[in-house]
Amino acid sequence: MMRKLTFAMNVTLDGYIAAPGDDLGWSGGDGPDSSSSGEFFQFWSDRVGATDLALYGRKLWEVMSAAWPTADQAPGATPAEIEFSRRWRDMPKVVFSSTIDKVDWNTRLVTGDAVTEITRLKTEDGGPMDIGGATLAAAAMRAGLIDEYVLVTAPVLVGGGTPFFTALDSWVNLNLVETRTFPGGLLLTRYETRR
Template sequence: MGRLIYTGIVSLDGYINDTSGTFDWAAPDEEVHAFVNDLERSATTYLYGRRMYEVMKVWEAVPEMPDQSEVMLDYADLWRKADKIVFSRSLESATTPRTRVEREFDPDAVARLKEEGERHISIGGPTLAAAAVAAGLVDEYQLFLCPVLVGGGTPFFPDGSDAGLELLDERRFASGIVYLRYAARP
């Protein structure tokens, strides 16, 4: 059975972007990015909302961009090999291979995807993740806490989140970023 994992790069005060919607403070260095790549090797499917898909689809073009590091090319390869499902009412069609658009988030369909999967499913974007959290579908939370306070923006955890978590792993990076991995308790 697959696991649904919600991962994000987050400010220390819990936001994935700041009040102006930017997240340039969250750009991972080579050490963190290589660690993320290793985590993502077991992902077979990415679930995105429209905005997260718009951010992530650049990975389709990275191999054609000049002067890309091995870490960037490695992640692009991982991303391109995975299936992507975009939940959006406004996106006409996907512009990347291995991608389909669903108009509504269907918790039962995601539960079936988990049951049928052998590896993990990654969910990205706080709005979509909020629906999965509310439906009790998220098995793990992986946070990369950045040493910055942004004072507001879009929170990683949806309002009203109430769950017991079990710490599974942690790691500290030279940049000051801290990785925390938690299992959701039933």
């Protein structure tokens, strides 16, 4: 039985995970200083709590590791932020990068071919894996390694930036398995890849 690999990100209605200049201000919850008391934040926290291994590209790793490892010690941290911070810090992580040389917070660095390593990780014993970061996820998408797509779509058009989906060589047929709405007009859609 292969481990399940899920690509889960916040996305704009026009399909971007970051607006031009890597702006995430539209996303409704990308750091300790944003709204982190509601069910949307809790959804992401529970995903982290249920993830056996998280795979990160360098840019997303830098965003997350700058914000979350010590957020539980910040003055005024909410109970939800404290829980997320601890879950994130404890969750095993792999960062794929050839430009950084050190990672921490229960993380290991892979500098070699990402597709080869992700393929190997999928065959190991263990629970579900999440993948994040546009470049890394695009490589896994093109290689047919992603089993599930989770999009939390924000009701905003940003006109450009970093796309959620990459160019593909062939169609990928999906089955819709869940929809859910969050306050503020956020819409979760979860799809499984048809094998």
